[in-house]
Amino acid sequence: MEAKQANGQALLRARFGIDLPETTVPEAIAGLLDRRVTRRYTEQDVPDALLDALLAAAQSAPAKSDLQQFSVVVMRDRARIKRIADWIGTMDWIATAPVFLVWCGDMRRGQRLCALHDMPHANNNLDTFLNTAVDCTLAMGQFMAAADAVGLGTCPISYVRSHIERVSPLLGLPAGVYPVAGLSVGWPVFRRPVSMRLPPSMVVHRECYDDHALPDAIAAYDERRGAREPVAAGSQKNGDIYLPREGVGWSENVARQLSVPERFGFAAYLKTRGFDLA
Ligand SMILES: Cc1cc2nc3c(=O)[nH]c(=O)nc-3n(C[C@H](O)[C@H](O)[C@H](O)COP(=O)(O)O)c2cc1C
Numbered sequence: 001m002e003a004k005q006a007n008g009q010a011l012l013r014a015r016f017g018i019d020l021p022e023t024t025v026p027e028a029i030a031g032l033l034d035r036r037v038t039r040r041y042t043e044q045d046v047p048d049a050l051l052d053a054l055l056a057a058a059q060s061a062p063a064k065s066d067l068q069q070f071s072v073v074v075m076r077d078r079a080r081i082k083r084i085a086d087w088i089g090t091m092d093w094i095a096t097a098p099v100f101l102v103w104c105g106d107m108r109r110g111q112r113l114c115a116l117h118d119m120p121h122a123n124n125n126l127d128t129f130l131n132t133a134v135d136c137t138l139a140m141g142q143f144m145a146a147a148d149a150v151g152l153g154t155c156p157i158s159y160v161r162s163h164i165e166r167v168s169p170l171l172g173l174p175a176g177v178y179p180v181a182g183l184s185v186g187w188p189v190f191r192r193p194v195s196m197r198l199p200p201s202m203v204v205h206r207e208c209y210d211d212h213a214l215p216d217a218i219a220a221y222d223e224r225r226g227a228r229e230p231v232a233a234g235s236q237k238n239g240d241i242y243l244p245r246e247g248v249g250w251s252e253n254v255a256r257q258l259s260v261p262e263r264f265g266f267a268a269y270l271k272t273r274g275f276d277l278a
Contacts, residue, residue, distance in 0.1 A: 008033075012195045017224040019094030031149060036194050038153020038193030039093040046152065048098050054150075058143035063135045067110060069128070069179075070136035073171045075100040082171065084182065087163040094157060097184035102160060102167070103140045106277065108176030114190030124276045136180045147185060157182035161263055175232070181238075210240045222249030 008025030011033040025033060027176035055072065063069070075081050076099055094100065107128055112119040144154045158180040160167045165180055197203075204216050226249050233244040237257040248256075267277060 002272050015197055016199055017196045017214070017221075017228060018199060019259060022201070032145060034194065035145070035148050036192050037090075038186070038188040039155055039192065040189040041097045041153065041184070042189055044098075045188045046185060046187070048094060051099060051151065054146045054152075057146035058139040061135075061138040061142040063138075064131040067131065067191060068135065069105040069106050069110060071109070071177060072139070073102040073104065073173075075102065075171075080170065084160065084163070087166055088157070088159045091157065091159060093155060093182050096212070097155075097186040099185040101143070101183040101185060103136050103172055103183060103266040104173065104177050105136045106131065106177050107132055108174055108209060111176055113144040123144045124274070124278075126277050129270070129275055129277055132261055133180055145181070147278050151187070152185060153188035153191075155184045161266065163195075164269055165267070173273075177275060178270060178275070184194075193229070194222075196228060206213055218251045222251050227249050 004022065004027055007030065008023070009019065009021070010032060011025055012023055014019045015033055031032050051074070055074075058072070059068075075084075078095070078098075079102040081097070081188065084100065085092060107124065108264050110123070111121040111126075140156065144156075144226045158181050160179045164179060167173075171179075173179070198221055199217060202211070202214065202221070226247070231248045231250065231253050233239075235253070236242070236248050237246045237253055241260065242256050270277060
């Protein structure tokens with residue numbers, strides 16, 4: 001029992017860089033605290049029977065109103081996966097994975113069900129868009145947890161949305177279906193270090209939202225995180241606008257990224273693909 005508690009504390013310290021002595025980590029969730037993305041895969045294949053079990057776990061995620069508004073495209077053809085990797089250009093780990101999944105929000109199925117039953121689909125709106133994204137993301141998260149549990153590695157790839165006008169036709173995505181994220185899947189060559197998260201006190205609010213302690217808490221987090229994994233010059237965001245320099249912390253790097261619009265054409269694209277977003 002004591003050994004398990006010590007292991008739990010070690011996991012918490014690795015995840016947050018601070019001690020959380022009041023927190024006890026049940027053995028059953030230890031793997032969730034210890035997870036990390038994988039960005040290098042061995043040549044070993046992922047058998048279909050295993051992949052199908054992981055996808056069944058993904059479909060077991062909760063779904064808003066049981067509407068089940070997501071789809072996933074399984075890619076195993078290395079040449080097709082490489083095309084996506086090449087479009088993205090900066091993420092060569094995508095092409096090393098034997099499986100690439102594209103998780104999609106899916107409003108189309110509901111529209112077809114309404115048509116089948118001779119009823120209008122009266123929910124082509126922002127709420128449905130959000131619900132499709134949430135259903136999809138919960139399923140992807142459950143897939144990742146299941147994959148981790150059997151020793152596989154995964155890495156979500158939001159960059160499929162940066163090339164949505166090429167990825168969508170490659171996958172034959174019809175109107176009403178859009179990619180939320182890609183996910184590379186394979187056996188890890190090595191396990192990356194655990195990435196340090198914000199302290200729970202910043203993220204978990206008790207009864208009411210309260211972020212008055214943000215400046216001090218972030219300064220301490222930047223320092224803890226920088227001591228373990230400094231932001232390398234090559235990882236500093238938007239280096240063409242902000243000169244790379246020593247001592248850029250996590251929060252400044254976040255600000256560097258968020259100060260420049262990303263994928264600002266996404267809503268316009270979705271509107272051409274059947275989403276009203278009203
Ligand atoms: C929605 C989503 C999209 C992501 N997109 C990418 C991506 O395009 N490329 C990539 O290498 N990692 C991507 N990631 C992985 C994150 O960079 C990673 O989760 C984060 O750095 C924290 O590391 P950890 O998961 O190992 O804790 C994405 C993660 C999420 C949840």
